[in-house]
Amino acid sequence: MKKKRLGLLILFLLLVNGVFAQPDIELNSFREPGDFGSVTPPLIPLQSNNTNNSSREDIYSYLELKDISTGNTINNIHVIISIEDHLTAEEFKTIKYVGEDGLLPLSLENGTYTLTLKVDKLGTPGNDYINSFDVEVEGRFYDTIFMLPVGSVRGIVYDQNGNAVSSANIQFDCSTAYGETHPIITDSFGSFSGSWLPVGSCKISAAYNGNVGYQFVNITHGSLKDIEIVLSKSLVTQVNNSFWYIVYVVLGLLILYGAHFAVSKKRKRIDEEVKDIEDEKKLSKRSEDILKTLSDRERDIVHFLLESNNQSTQAKVRYSTGIPKTSLSRILDSLAAKKVVSIEKIGKMKKIRLTGWFLGKD
Incomplete structure (x- = not known):
């Protein structure tokens, strides 16, 4: 009897197992769109203020990252991502790993966003790439983003x-004009850093309490430059120096112009006087004939007077010709008698002039 009951129980259990047993479920068959296994990390869900998850539409899109200089795919790197929602003004940040295919997966609701992508390769001392751009999402999209090279200081x-x-x-x-070049301040140790500076020449200036200093740095791709800036020039001093420099330049130009004008005027006057002297030195035929009849000392006196604008004092004549005083008085009297010179006594001084008759003017 016991054996019969045991057999019925076993039969009942077999029937129950045959009716209600379910086939095995393969867990791997449940994959979300965009899930490619362990190579591609989870997609980025953009949080929404709407608590009704059933109204949220997830759209899986991909960005292919390339170097703008070479066109090569940028892969096997971590990407720092900043997403700003234009509608809510909210900003979200995360880090994603981009695998061998260079594809960056995103999950964004329909809307307009500003995306900033940054890349820092482990093999370089500084940061490497940056790009910031707007994207309008209306369904699934695929786009190529050319990353701009940067360096660090x-x-x-x-x-x-x-x-x-x-x-x-x-x-x-x-x-x-790209990268992050907004102004910053030094920390309590006087240190600063420019992490995402564009490739090329950069002037880095520092200012504190009216004193300034600067350094020019050549930023190269993936580099990290160390610099020191010494504050040595006062802003006020620079302005004052520039002002006084301009004043000095203007004054210098005025002085040069005045000197040039004075020299030109004097030169013109001298030229006119020389011309008058040369005209007067052009002796008439009468003067030449009279000179031929004069003695050597008389001719010396006449030539000196011609060189002295036709007149001089007796003292200067004696000093220039070297004729003794007693002889000079006698010679001058002789020239006066011949109407070659005229003698005018002014106090104790005697003025000697060539006559107009001798010069051929009378």
């Missing part, structure tokens, strides 16, 4: 005594 600001300067204002003035 870190530095310290010192005063003239070699002390580190905290809270100094730092400005980046670069030859190309």
Whole structure:
């Protein structure tokens, strides 16, 4: 009897198992769109203020990252992602790994966003790529993003005594307009860093309490440059120096112009006097004939008077010709008698002039 009951129980269990047993479920058959296994990390869900998840439409899209200089795919790297929603003004940040295919998967609701992508390769001392752009999402999309090369700078600001300067204002003035070049300030140790600067020449300026300093740096792709800036020039001093420099230049030009004008005027007057002298030195035929009849000393006196604008004093004539005083008086009287010179006594001085008759003017 016991064996019969045991057999019926076993039969009942077999029937129950045959009716209600379910086939095995393969867990791998449940994959969300865009899930490619362990190679591609989870997609980015953009959070929504709407608590009704059933109204949220997830759209899986992909961005292919390429180097703008070479066109090569950028892969096997981590990407720092910043997403700003234009509608809600909310900003979300995350880090994603891009695999061998160079595809960056995104999950975004329909809307307009500003995306900023940053890449820092482990094999370079500085940061490597950046790009910021707007995207309007209306369904699934696939796009190629060309990443712009960047480099990094870190530095310290010192005063003239070699002390580190905290809270100094730092400005980046670069030859190309991309990357992050907004002004910053130094920390309590006088240090600063420009992490995402565009490739090319950058002027990095520091200012504190009216003193300034700067350095020119050539930013290269993936590099990290260390610099020091010494505050040595006062802004007020620079302005004053520039003002006084302009004043000095203007004054110098005025002085040069005045000197040139004075010299030109004097030269013109001298030229006119020389012309008059040369005209007077052009003796008439009468003068030449009279000179032939004069003695050597008389001719010396006449030539001296011609060179002295036709007149001089007896003392100067004696000094220039070397004729003794007693002889000179006698010779002058002889020339006066011949109407070659005229003698005018002014006090104790005697003025000697060539006559107009001798010069051929009378």
